[in-house]
Amino acid sequence: MNIGKILRERNIIVVTLVCCVIFFLISPRFLSVDNMSAISRQIVPIGLIALGQFFVIVSGNIDLSMGMASVFFAVLLGVFFGLTGGVGIGLLAVVVASLTMGGLIGVLVAKLKLPAFIVTLSALFMAQGLSGLVIPRGQQIFLMGGFFQFAGSQKIFGIYLSFLFLIGLCAAAYVVYNHTRIGAAIIAIGNSEENAKLAGINVDRVKIGIFMFSGLCSGFAGIMLSTRMGFVQPGLDGNGLLLDAIAAIIIGGTLIQGGRGTIGGALWGIAFIGIVNNALNLLNVEDVWHQVFKGVVILAALGVNWLLWQSKQSEAH
Amino acid sequence: MTSTVTVNPTAAKAAISGLTLRYLVLAGLIVLASVGFSLANENFYSLVNIGILLRSIAVLFLVSMGMTFVMLTGGIDLSVGSNVAFAGGVGVITLTTTGSAPLGFLTAILAGMAIGTINGIFIGRLKLSAFMVTLATFALARGLALVIYDATSINVSDPTFLWLGGTSWGNIPVVIPFVFCVFVALSVLLYRTPFGRNVYAAGANFNTAFVLGRRPERSVVWIYALSGALAGLSAIVTVGRVSSGQPWSGLYLEFDAITAVILGGTSLFGGRGRLLGTILGVLLYGIIINGLVLTGTNPYLQSLIKGMILLGVVLLDSWTQRGKAA
Numbered sequence: 001m002n003i004g005k006i007l008r009e010r011n012i013i014v015v016t017l018v019c020c021v022i023f024f025l026i027s028p029r030f031l032s033v034d035n036m037s038a039i040s041r042q043i044v045p046i047g048l049i050a051l052g053q054f055f056v057i058v059s060g061n062i063d064l065s066m067g068m069a070s071v072f073f074a075v076l077l078g079v080f081f082g083l084t085g086g087v088g089i090g091l092l093a094v095v096v097a098s099l100t101m102g103g104l105i106g107v108l109v110a111k112l113k114l115p116a117f118i119v120t121l122s123a124l125f126m127a128q129g130l131s132g133l134v135i136p137r138g139q140q141i142f143l144m145g146g147f148f149q150f151a152g153s154q155k156i157f158g159i160y161l162s163f164l165f166l167i168g169l170c171a172a173a174y175v176v177y178n179h180t181r182i183g184a185a186i187i188a189i190g191n192s193e194e195n196a197k198l199a200g201i202n203v204d205r206v207k208i209g210i211f212m213f214s215g216l217c218s219g220f221a222g223i224m225l226s227t228r229m230g231f232v233q234p235g236l237d238g239n240g241l242l243l244d245a246i247a248a249i250i251i252g253g254t255l256i257q258g259g260r261g262t263i264g265g266a267l268w269g270i271a272f273i274g275i276v277n278n279a280l281n282l283l284n285v286e287d288v289w290h291q292v293f294k295g296v297v298i299l300a301a302l303g304v305n306w307l308l309w310q311s312k313q314s315e316a317h
Numbered sequence: 318m319t320s321t322v323t324v325n326p327t328a329a330k331a332a333i334s335g336l337t338l339r340y341l342v343l344a345g346l347i348v349l350a351s352v353g354f355s356l357a358n359e360n361f362y363s364l365v366n367i368g369i370l371l372r373s374i375a376v377l378f379l380v381s382m383g384m385t386f387v388m389l390t391g392g393i394d395l396s397v398g399s400n401v402a403f404a405g406g407v408g409v410i411t412l413t414t415t416g417s418a419p420l421g422f423l424t425a426i427l428a429g430m431a432i433g434t435i436n437g438i439f440i441g442r443l444k445l446s447a448f449m450v451t452l453a454t455f456a457l458a459r460g461l462a463l464v465i466y467d468a469t470s471i472n473v474s475d476p477t478f479l480w481l482g483g484t485s486w487g488n489i490p491v492v493i494p495f496v497f498c499v500f501v502a503l504s505v506l507l508y509r510t511p512f513g514r515n516v517y518a519a520g521a522n523f524n525t526a527f528v529l530g531r532r533p534e535r536s537v538v539w540i541y542a543l544s545g546a547l548a549g550l551s552a553i554v555t556v557g558r559v560s561s562g563q564p565w566s567g568l569y570l571e572f573d574a575i576t577a578v579i580l581g582g583t584s585l586f587g588g589r590g591r592l593l594g595t596i597l598g599v600l601l602y603g604i605i606i607n608g609l610v611l612t613g614t615n616p617y618l619q620s621l622i623k624g625m626i627l628l629g630v631v632l633l634d635s636w637t638q639r640g641k642a643a
Contacts, residue, residue, distance in 0.1 A: 062448055108628075112635050115585055117393065117448040118627065121572065125624030132617025234617065243456050246449075256449045288463040295457025299439070302450065306443045 011304070012251055012268045016275065023279040030282055033158075040163040041228060043274035045070060045221040047166045047267075049245035051173055052217025054266045055210045057249055060190040060258025061109065061116035063211065065101075065123035066218045067242030071234065072131040073098055073222025078141035078232035079134050087147040094219045101127075102215020106208030124239075132234040140233040143226055152227035162224050169220070174263045186210065190258030247294055248273045250301045255309060336591060339582045343597040350601060354608035364488045366611075372490040372558060374603030375482075376401070376551040376567075378596065379496060381574040381581075382503050383544035385595045388578055390520040390537055391587025392440060392447035396432060397548045397574060399458035401567030404429035404545075405552035406465035409473055409562035418477035426549035432458050433545020434538065441537030455571070459564075466564040473561055482557020492554055499550070504592050516540060520587030576627045577602040585631070602626070 023030045049066045056063045073094045080090030101123065108119045135141065154161045177183035185206045188196040197203050221241070226232050252269030254261030276297075280290055380397050387394045408425030412418060432454050439450040473479060484491045507513035518526035519533035519540075526533040548567075556562050581598025583590025605626070609619050 062446075064448070064452075108632075112632070114631055114635055118575070118579075118585060118631055121575070122624040122628040122631070125572065125620045125627070127624075129617045129619070129621025129624060133615070133621065243452070246452065250449075256446055288460065288468050291456050291460030292464055293460070295453050295455075295460055298453035299435070299450075299457065302439060302445055302453065303443070306445060 011308075012253060012265060012272060016268055016272045019272070019275060019279070023275070023282070027279075027282055030279060035278065035282070037155075037158070037160065039274045039278045041160045042278065043270055044160075044162045044166050044228070045225045046241055046244045046248065046273060047270045048169070048217045048221040048224060049241055050248040050266060050270050051166075051170060051263075052214035052221075053245050054249055054252075054254060054261060054263065055173075055177075055186055056116070056214050057246075057254055057256060058190045058258060058261045059186050059207065059210050060193075061207075061210075062120065062246075063105070063214045064117055064120040064242065065105070065127055066120075066214060066221070066245065067238035067240065068124045068127040068131070069098070069101060069215070069218040069238070070221035070225055070241060071236045071238040072127040073219045074226040074229075074232045074236065075131040075135055075141075075222075075234055077223060077226050078143055081143055082141050091223065094223060095216070098215040098219025098222075099212050100215075102212040102218075103208060105215065106211030109211065110204040110207035128234075128238070135232075135234055140231045142231045144230070148227045148230065151223070152230070162227065165220075165224075169217075170263060170267060177263055182206065182209070187259055190260070192259075243294055243298075244273050244277070247298045247301070250298055250305065253305060253308075255305065256302070336582055336594065340594060340597055343581070343594070343601055347597065347601045347604060350604045350608065354604065354611065357608070357612050368485065368488045368490055370603065370607045371493050372482075373607060374599060375490070375492040375496050376554050376558075376570065377573055377577060377603055378599050379499060379547050379551045379554065380544075380570055381577045381595050381599050382500065382592060383547035384571075384574040384578045385581070385583055385590060385592055386503075386507070386516055386540045387447075387544050388575075388583050388585065389516050389587055389590055390533075390540055391523075391585075392537070392541075393451060393575065394433075394436065394541065394544045395448060395451040395571050396436060396454035396458055397544060397551075398567040398570035398572075399455050399462065400429050400432045400545055400548035401552045401555055401570060402462035402564055403432060403458040403465070403552075404549040405556050405562045405566060406462045406564065408478075408549075408552060409471050409556060410465055412473065412475055412478050413471065416475075418475050421475075421478055422553055425552050426546050429545040429547070429549025429552065430542050431545070433542040433548070436545070437538030437541030440541060441534045444534075462564045466562065468564055470561045470563040473556055478553070479557040479560055482554040483560060484557075492557075499547075500592060500596060507592060512536065512539070517588060520589075522588075572623065572627070573602065573606070576623065576630065579627070579634070580630050585634075 020031070029035060049070060053063055053066060076097060077087070077090040077094050080093055081087055084090070105116075105119055105123055108114045109116045151162060156164065177186070185196065185201045188199060188201055189203055189206060193203055225236070225241075229236075248269035249261070249266055250256060250269070251272055252261070252265035252267070254266060276293075277290075280293065285293075380401070384394055384397065404425045407428035408421040411424040412421035415421075436447075436451050436454055439445050440447050480491065481495060482492055507516060515526070515531045515533065515536040518529070518531045519536050523533050551567070551570075555566050559566075577598040578590070578595050579585065579598070580602055581590070581594030581596070583594060606619070606623075609622065614622075
């Protein structure tokens with residue numbers, strides 16, 4: 001493998017490591033164990049949304065609702081906690097609600113052939129509305145006690161439990177994506193729905209499954225969000241989470257036209273976003289610049305992916 | 318994107334009567350909605366309130382007309398709301414540093430066009446999906462707006478700069494005839510020029526349009542630039558309306574515009590739709606939103622209703638389309 005090829009195929013790893021070195025040189029605290037540990041906890045909700053979004057994007061769709069939906073699910077958990085004082089029913093409600101929502105989106109996209117971005121855009125607004133309606137206006141619910149403490153700050157061998165959960169889910173997704181027929185079917189649908197159909201793949205069912213998984217990931221992200229924050233309120237920045245997650249996916253080399261992408265790349269993308277978010281705070285970059293930076297990063301990554309894809313196409317011919 | 322470019326005359330006739338029917342239904346609903354809200358709130362029908370209503374949806378008219386062009390090509394522009402804030406910021410800063418209102422107007426429109434052109438190049442030339450590219454510029458433009466304003470609003474008192482958005486002739490806000498002029502100009506552009514035919518061609522079938530030498534990739538760049546320019550124009554109106562430039566102005570405007578355009582009968586898949594439908598769609602949607610605000614509806618309930626309206630309209634469209642195909 002020559003250097004050019006490494007740069008082309010593993011560019012995200014190179015960029016992430018270079019960023020790490022630069023941030024370390026500016027602020028040595030960056031590479032401290034405490035800070036790395038903090039990053040690993042911060043990226044969990046973004047990582048979960050990115051994982052769900054990964055499958056959606058590989059299949060050639062998008063789920064714009066995931067950020068706001070996770071805020072709604074966090075609020076839902078909080079409301080049930082407030083009502084019952086426990087988390088059991090709340091967790092169950094979140095899982096059921098997130099699977100239902102994903103399933104409904106999937107049916108609308110797969111069976112009625114509605115464009116995913118419109119369906120999920122309206123779902124985004126409904127989730128935002130619902131998150132403000134299930135909780136009295138202007139209120140926050142504080143989440144205290146066993147589960148939130150445990151899921152939010154428990155460590156095993158010095159690693160946050162929530163981060164291990166993310167890694168575990170990614171590992172499971174990796175196996176499904178690379179070693180099962182479902183993974184192959186998702187890639188086939190992303191490449192060409194018609195061909196996938198001709199190959200005997202039940203396209204509708206796979207699509208509904210993908211959206212159910214992305215819904216479930218929103219639910220998990222909501223749970224993790226609530227445990228990390230210690231309180232929930234409807235005004236949490238769901239769209240910011242969504243943008244971070246999509247940025248992570250694109251930076252990870254996933255082709256937005258669908259049909260190509262790796263879980264490993266997505267993980268590096270998530271790591272990159274986590275590191276950059278952390279560094280922007282650590283280096284006292286003003287908040288107003290964060291969003292500019294993200295917009296530029298997404299556009300740049302889109303451009304770079306396009307160039308790499310273009311050069312690959314011409315190599316193939 | 319799969320339909321053919323050649324149109325068979327009877328089908329065209331059926332499509333036109335279908336659209337006419339839709340416009341009649343929309344007009345009926347507009348009457349119905351205004352009657353409903355006037356019963357709920359006796360101030361609704363006053364001439365003053367109609368002026369306020371039209372002024373408050375003037376921006377939606379402008380942005381939605383741009384969105385119509387975009388959606389006729391089968392695309393989407395999620396960046397317009399942020400773009401309104403960004404272009405407004407550029408205009409206001411130019412005004413406060415140079416003191417020249419015309420220069421402020423010009424830079425606002427150019428700033429809006431710049432974001433639009435970035436969208437257009439990525440979507441038209443690089444063939445990347447519109448929602449992804451405009452989602453990036455949605456973040457970028459909002460971020461730039463926050464940077465320009467340093468996250469606080471800036472008061473504007475220059476009468477020339479505020480004229481378009483803030484002045485009224487009697488009960489008629491100046492901006493209403495202005496919106497009408499823009500509508501006429503864009504109608505001429507869409508129905509009477511080769512550019513307009515290219516818009517429809519690019520939306521009906523991009524590849525066929527390409528083979529026919531209509532240069533759809535070039536049209537797409539211009540269409541997004543147009544959408545951006547209209548966002549710049551909306552920024553001027555927005556600043557004029559509230560006498561200040563605000564970094565969070567135009568929030569969720571793209572969502573309102575998309576809903577209004579779909580309500581007006583423009584196909585999500587491109588190639589089908591008219592500006593008149595968008596005008597009716599904006600009117601109906603604007604009356605509903607305005608009515609919700611006037612009746613003091615919980616903002617979160619408003620969000621929920623907005624989401625349900627969009628999904629409902631899209632579902633209804635797919636259902637009626639299905640009926641036609643069978």
